[in-house]
Amino acid sequence: xxxxxxxxxxxxxxxxxxxxxxxxxxxxxxxxxxxxxxxxxxxxxxxxxxxxxxxxxxxxxxxxxxxxxxxxxxxxxxxxxxxxxxxxxxxxxxxxxxxxxxxxxxxxxxxxxxxxxxxxxxxxxxxxxxxxxxxxxxxxxxxxxxxxxxxxxxxxxxxxxxxxxxxxxxxxxxxxxxxxxxxxxxxxxxxxxxxxxxxxxxxxxxxxxxxxxxxxxxxxxxxxxxx
Amino acid sequence: xxxxxxxxxxxxxxxxxxxxxxxxxxxxxxxxxxxxxxxxxxxxxxxxxxxxxxxxxxxxxxxxxxxxxxxxxxxxxxxxxxxxxxxxxxxxxxxxxxxxxxxxxxxxxxxxxxxxxxxxxxxxxxxxxxxxxxxxxxxxxxxxxxxxxxxxxxxxxxxxxxxxxxxxxxxxxxxxxxxxxxx
Numbered sequence: 480x481x482x483x484x485x486x487x488x489x490x491x492x493x494x495x496x497x498x499x500x501x502x503x504x505x506x507x508x509x510x511x512x513x514x515x516x517x518x519x520x521x522x523x524x525x526x527x528x529x530x531x532x533x534x535x536x537x538x539x540x541x542x543x544x545x546x547x548x549x550x551x552x553x554x555x556x557x558x559x560x561x562x563x564x565x566x567x568x569x570x571x572x573x574x575x576x577x578x579x580x581x582x583x584x585x586x587x588x589x590x591x592x593x594x595x596x597x598x599x600x601x602x603x604x605x606x607x608x609x610x611x612x613x614x615x616x617x618x619x620x621x622x623x624x625x626x627x628x629x630x631x632x633x634x635x636x637x638x639x640x641x642x643x644x645x646x647x648x649x650x651x652x653x654x655x656x657x658x659x660x661x662x663x664x665x666x667x668x669x670x671x672x673x674x675x676x677x678x679x680x681x682x683x684x685x686x687x688x689x690x691x692x693x694x695x696x697x698x699x700x701x702x703x704x705x706x
Numbered sequence: 707x708x709x710x711x712x713x714x715x716x717x718x719x720x721x722x723x724x725x726x727x728x729x730x731x732x733x734x735x736x737x738x739x740x741x742x743x744x745x746x747x748x749x750x751x752x753x754x755x756x757x758x759x760x761x762x763x764x765x766x767x768x769x770x771x772x773x774x775x776x777x778x779x780x781x782x783x784x785x786x787x788x789x790x791x792x793x794x795x796x797x798x799x800x801x802x803x804x805x806x807x808x809x810x811x812x813x814x815x816x817x818x819x820x821x822x823x824x825x826x827x828x829x830x831x832x833x834x835x836x837x838x839x840x841x842x843x844x845x846x847x848x849x850x851x852x853x854x855x856x857x858x859x860x861x862x863x864x865x866x867x868x869x870x871x872x873x874x875x876x877x878x879x880x881x882x883x884x885x886x887x888x889x
Contacts, residue, residue, distance in 0.1 A: 491870070491874070493874075494848070494855075494870075494873050494874055494877055495848075495854065495855055498848055498849055498852065499782070499786065499852065500848070500852055500853065500854045500855075502854070525881050525885075526877060526881065528881070528884065529830075529877050529880045529881045529884060530849050530877070531775075531778040531781075531782070532827070532830055532880075532884060533811070533830070533834075533845070533849045533850070533880070534740065534778070534781040534782070534785060534849070534850070535777075535778075535781065535827055536811045536827060536830065536831060536834070537739060537740045537743045537781075537810070537811065537850065538739050538743070538810060538813075539735035539736050539738075539739040540735060540738050540739035540742050540743075541734075541735050541738070542734050542735070542738035542751075542752060542755060543748065543752060546734060546738065546752060546755070546756070547727070547730055547731060547734060549756060550730050550734070550755075550756050550759045550760075551723070551726060551727055551730060553756060553759075553760055554718075554723075554726050554730075554759065554760065554763045631716065631720070
């Protein structure tokens, strides 16, 4: 039998699971099966795609006048932009999480099979090389890629690094070299077991970045060039 | 400058007001349209659509680009909020009208859609058209109104097993149509 009973049972649940209306116990059973069955994951993805696409058939409709300003007033309550900058910790947390989606892609490249890797790589590139987000590989001294650097041009601008595996433990000085020859010290990075990311806000436009360096014992051990 | 959805979402996550405005402007007809279709009340649809953008804004930091289209994620959030609103109201004001919604889905949009996969939509619409009407109704109740298979069965007065089979077979046919259109 090409397909076990468990697969057949799980597939019965896919429409409700994909539509988000499966009961809790059924959802748990189906997800449990999906976690260990690549064939069913493909089957489920195809079902979910149909359900997602159906929502696009619902026609657009202009909202009443004033809708946009009402929404924006709720999204960006009273505080003017300058006051928002007084909350770097909060914004920075948002920055980290914002790029986590991209970072997840970078980590995923390691474990995906070839076809998934190609697809995901293309998608991440299309996201990362947009107008305001840029990516560059982080290389070890020998040239091997050890992570990805994401840089965001915004207010504030920031730079975020995901490592493919935790770098050797210790404290690294982090330095940004600009195209006009400046060397800017960023906050240091303390590598710990399991720590696979680092980030900092920056005070220069992304287009001004020449290189990012992680320096240990006065030697650049990991670098990323923005060209 | 026409930024990608992902870039605008990243900007929103950063608290960038300009990115938020561009995102809302881009999606408001789609979000409001879906909300209005489900709740059938201008006032409630406006509340749902506002709440949807608020939810999107709050969740922007957690959005996983691997999930696929931002637009699909946006529509799913909107649909879920609209269904919640519908259930909260107890659906007393206006009963569900799957027939009207079916006709809406089967009609071509008069306005030019922002969707980048118009051909796919037309393939899907044609495939939906080709299904038996009772099967389309079940799928509409299930996908758009978010009814469970049991609820659709009760509403249509058919056994649960029959409802499940019709939904599953209908979705399988639609999937074939999408696969054909996608090459």
